[in-house]
Amino acid sequence: MIPAFDSYKERFNVESSDEIKPGLEAIEQAMEMLGHPELSVPVVHVAGTNGKGSTIAMLEAICRAHDLKTMTFTSPCIEDVHDQIKINNGPLAPFQMDAIFKELKAAGVSGLLTDFELLTAAAFMACKMYKPDIAIIEAGMGGRFDSTNVVRPIVSIIPSIALEHTNFLGDTLAKIAYHKAGILKPNAVAVIGELPQEAFDVVQEEAIKQEVILRVDGEDFEALIGDTYVQGLLEINDLTRNLKGAHQRHNMALAITAFIEIAQKLSRTIHEDLVRQAIAKATVAGRFEQLSKNVFLDGAHNPASAASLRKTITDLYPNTPIHIVMGILRDKDVDGVLRELEQVCDDFTFVEVEREQHRLMPAEQLLAHSQATNKHVSSNALEAVLEKRKEPGIVIMTGSLYLLAQWRHTLQEVFRAQ
Numbered sequence: 001m002i003p004a005f006d007s008y009k010e011r012f013n014v015e016s017s018d019e020i021k022p023g024l025e026a027i028e029q030a031m032e033m034l035g036h037p038e039l040s041v042p043v044v045h046v047a048g049t050n051g052k053g054s055t056i057a058m059l060e061a062i063c064r065a066h067d068l069k070t071m072t073f074t075s076p077c078i079e080d081v082h083d084q085i086k087i088n089n090g091p092l093a094p095f096q097m098d099a100i101f102k103e104l105k106a107a108g109v110s111g112l113l114t115d116f117e118l119l120t121a122a123a124f125m126a127c128k129m130y131k132p133d134i135a136i137i138e139a140g141m142g143g144r145f146d147s148t149n150v151v152r153p154i155v156s157i158i159p160s161i162a163l164e165h166t167n168f169l170g171d172t173l174a175k176i177a178y179h180k181a182g183i184l185k186p187n188a189v190a191v192i193g194e195l196p197q198e199a200f201d202v203v204q205e206e207a208i209k210q211e212v213i214l215r216v217d218g219e220d221f222e223a224l225i226g227d228t229y230v231q232g233l234l235e236i237n238d239l240t241r242n243l244k245g246a247h248q249r250h251n252m253a254l255a256i257t258a259f260i261e262i263a264q265k266l267s268r269t270i271h272e273d274l275v276r277q278a279i280a281k282a283t284v285a286g287r288f289e290q291l292s293k294n295v296f297l298d299g300a301h302n303p304a305s306a307a308s309l310r311k312t313i314t315d316l317y318p319n320t321p322i323h324i325v326m327g328i329l330r331d332k333d334v335d336g337v338l339r340e341l342e343q344v345c346d347d348f349t350f351v352e353v354e355r356e357q358h359r360l361m362p363a364e365q366l367l368a369h370s371q372a373t374n375k376h377v378s379s380n381a382l383e384a385v386l387e388k389r390k391e392p393g394i395v396i397m398t399g400s401l402y403l404l405a406q407w408r409h410t411l412q413e414v415f416r417a418q
Helices: 005-011 025-033 052-065 094-107 115-130 173-183 197-210 246-265 272-281 303-316 334-341 354-359 363-369 381-388 401-417
Strands: 043-046 070-073 085-087 134-138 155-158 189-192 214-216 222-224 228-231 234-236 289-292 295-298 322-326 347-350 374-377 394-398
Touching (some): 005 115, 043 052, 052 070, 052 134, 052 155, 052 246, 197 214, 222 246, 228 246, 246 272, 289 401, 303 394, 347 363, 381 401
Parallel strands (some): 043 134, 043 155, 155 189, 322 394
Antiparallel strands (some): 070 085, 222 228, 289 295
């Protein structure tokens, strides 16, 4: 379910199905009916397991700092459907979504698409109607057969590849890499993170097939400890990230490299001071996001992102008691996530992700998976956070971006009132 999305479907009598159907046939038909809005502006296409949101946030901030009008399409929402499509980092306004749905209805796409495909079509219509200088599009799942993969990007980005959605994408890194590498297209440079060799081989093979130039983190560019960016003779020092954690240094390098390619294709001059300003300001809701002095949100929902969270905790709070409030969906690698976080925390409170009832993992079932010695369940995540923050140390709500979406606004309001 996409919060607030159904209200537009009902108001404009546009139907779509609540299911996952990998494949491009339906979305390609819809794009034809809509006059190919996906081709109306230059596009950056981003796919990968982790790091997409942070890379997009930093790239978008750099673009805006250089006076480029931006549109971003990301998943999932934090509060509701409006924040999945943003113009200049501002959520799409209801009147803008109304205008888009009028076009969707008039084109006759009702009943043709799934919910995510319909939302993807809405994002592409936002490109056509509001004419950004650059659109940054995040793949929903996989890449090759994801509905966003009807674009012809000028830059493709793959920050990372790890096991995820194995029931759809396959149970090996090579199989998953095959899906991610599907976003590589002719005439687009591909900016690639540090991938496992098994995954990189697949991406490299696809790049050769598509005649795509690869820019690889650690080979063609890098961000040194201390946050100095280096690519050839270009060096940008004194970078200060707002996004914390060593993994964000690599995402920053991907974002800067992607902007260098964008600037070249759009004939823009790169200003180092503007890059510094953008990196210092870029934020992402739910990526080690601090809501109060001792409460953080982080959407670690697979072992790789949980490992990044573990490393961030170790780097920033090495001798601090950690309390984790966690809810996760049943189709995730729950044991893999728990084993990572249990290395830095022995105090868990398990809650349920109410927004995704059909994928919900009961808190009691999460409790059974945990190997922590201090663990219990709570029927209310807000109460759990407020109780734990009375104790020494920090509280981290994690496990699912849907859980964060469910409680983030409420937590913000509570802490603002204190």
